[in-house]
Each structure stands twice: as C-alpha cells, then as structure tokens.
Amino acid sequence: MSRMPHCELEMTRFIRAPREKVYDALVSRDALAAWKCPRGMRADEVTIDPREGGRYRVVMQARDRSTFIIGGTYRELVTSGRRASSTASRSVGVARRRRWAISPTT
Amino acid sequence: MTFAALADPTRRAILARLAQGETNVGELAAPFHISGPAISRHLKVLESAGLIERRVDAQWRLCRLRGEAMREASQWLNAYRAFWEESLDRLTEYFESKPARRRKKR
Numbered sequence: 001m002s003r004m005p006h007c008e009l010e011m012t013r014f015i016r017a018p019r020e021k022v023y024d025a026l027v028s029r030d031a032l033a034a035w036k037c038p039r040g041m042r043a044d045e046v047t048i049d050p051r052e053g054g055r056y057r058v059v060m061q062a063r064d065r066s067t068f069i070i071g072g073t074y075r076e077l078v079t080s081g082r083r084a085s086s087t088a089s090r091s092v093g094v095a096r097r098r099r100w101a102i103s104p105t106t
Numbered sequence: 107m108t109f110a111a112l113a114d115p116t117r118r119a120i121l122a123r124l125a126q127g128e129t130n131v132g133e134l135a136a137p138f139h140i141s142g143p144a145i146s147r148h149l150k151v152l153e154s155a156g157l158i159e160r161r162v163d164a165q166w167r168l169c170r171l172r173g174e175a176m177r178e179a180s181q182w183l184n185a186y187r188a189f190w191e192e193s194l195d196r197l198t199e200y201f202e203s204k205p206a207r208r209r210k211k212r
Contacts, residue, residue: 009187013194017201025200035196 019102023079026100032058036070050074072098108179111155116140117148121171124158128170 015022025031027050033043036058044067045059057071075097111117116138123134135145149169152158156175161168 009183009190011187011190011194013198015198015201021201025197031200035200036193037196038192 014105019104020079022102027074027077032056036060041068050077052076108155108157108175111151111157112179114148114151117152120148120152120169121157121176124169124171128168131167131169134169 025035027048029046029048032048033046037043037060041060041062043058044061046057048054048056050056052074054074055071056074057069060068060070062068112121119138120134123129123137131145131149134149135142138145149158149160153160156172157179158169159172
C-alpha cells in the first residue's frame with residue numbers, strides 16, 4: 001500500500017560537449033577527481049568501478065587537511081543509441097538516488 | 107519524515123492552505139474530493155512529521171502550521187540543491203574551460 005516516500009530535485013545543465021564525453025565524465029577516474037572536488041579541496045584517492053553494483057569513492061582533502069568522502073553504488077549504466085544515463089545511489093540515513101540522463105539538445 | 111509527508115500532493119495542498127492561517131478541519135477538507143477519514147490520515151501524517159499542530163477549541167477542530175519543521179525541511183533541500191548546483195557548475199567547467207587538456211586525452 002504505502003509507496004516509498006520520495007522527494008525529487010531535478011537539475012539541468014547545457015554542456016558543450018559530445019554525449020559520450022559527458023557520460024565518460026560520470027564514470028572516469030580523472031574526471032571525477034576534477035569535477036567532484038569543491039574549490040579548495042583536492043582528490044586524494046579516487047576508486048571507481050563503473051558497472052552495475054560497482055562502487056565509486058572520492059576521498060578529498062581540504063587545505064586544513066580535513067578529509068571528506070563521497071561515494072555510492074552504480075545501479076544502472078545505460079548507453080544506447082542517442083541516450084546515456086547512469087544511476088547511482090547512496091544511503092546515509094535516507095536513501096538518495098541520483099539519476100543522470102544525457103540527451104542531445106534539439 | 108518531513109519529506110515523506112511533503113511527497114503527497116494533497117498534503118502539500120493542505121499545507122498551502124494552512125500557510126494562510128489556522129483553519130478548521132471541515133473547511134480544510136472542503137476543496138478535496140476525498141473522505142473525512144482520508145483527510146484525517148493526511149493530517150495525522152503531517153502532525154507526526156511535526157509540520158502541523160492540531161487543537162480542539164469548543165466544537166472546532168483546528169489545524170495550523172508549525173514553522174520550525176518547515177524551515178528545517180526547506181533548509182535541507184536548499185543546502186542539497188546548492189551542493190549539486192556547484193557540482194554541476196564544475197562539471198560544466200570541466201568541459202568548457204579545459205579544451206587543451208581534453209584534446210590530449212583520447
């Protein structure tokens with residue numbers, strides 16, 4: 001009876017790059033290290049296993065040497081025809097599921 | 107808890123109505139084509155999430171918003187949104203400000 005309660009937040013960005021490259025940025029080690037880190041932090045350690053059930057983890061360090069870890073599990077990776085998407089999720093008290101859809105602009 | 111309560115459109119409509127001020131239950135239920143018990147269930151969910159308060163004044167059953175829980179919920183969502191806005195800005199920058207580096211790869 002009871003549905004999983006959820007709250008959705010949808011965001012869109014227009015990126016001047018081919019879809020495949022954008023997809024790669026979601027599943028590549030160097031790219032994650034570059035864009036996941038907020039300013040003033042650097043990636044210390046990036047582990048990534050882009051397949052269903054695989055995990056990713058970015059350990060970053062701030063200038064004051066405090067560390068901050070982000071990570072999750074890839075639930076689904078789809079690259080078919082003109083669309084690419086990746087779904088990752090992570091649990092910290094509440095379940096958070098992130099879904100990325102990369103579509104061409106028309 | 108708060109988000110589960112906010113996930114339902116009827117409950118959001120109830121909150122929107124209560125944002126205008128304390129309201130009695132009968133008046134609150136009037137715009138919805140659902141049963142009294144269904145409204146009561148919605149109010150119970152909102153109450154246990156700490157979003158509303160119920161009281162009885164003579165023959166009136168009254169409801170009103172509780173500000174703090176609503177503020178916490180919106181603060182949390184704003185923080186989460188800000189986090190992702192920044193992340194997506196960095197993802198966009200990753201592609202748009204480093205063309206030389208990208209050409210080298212692959």
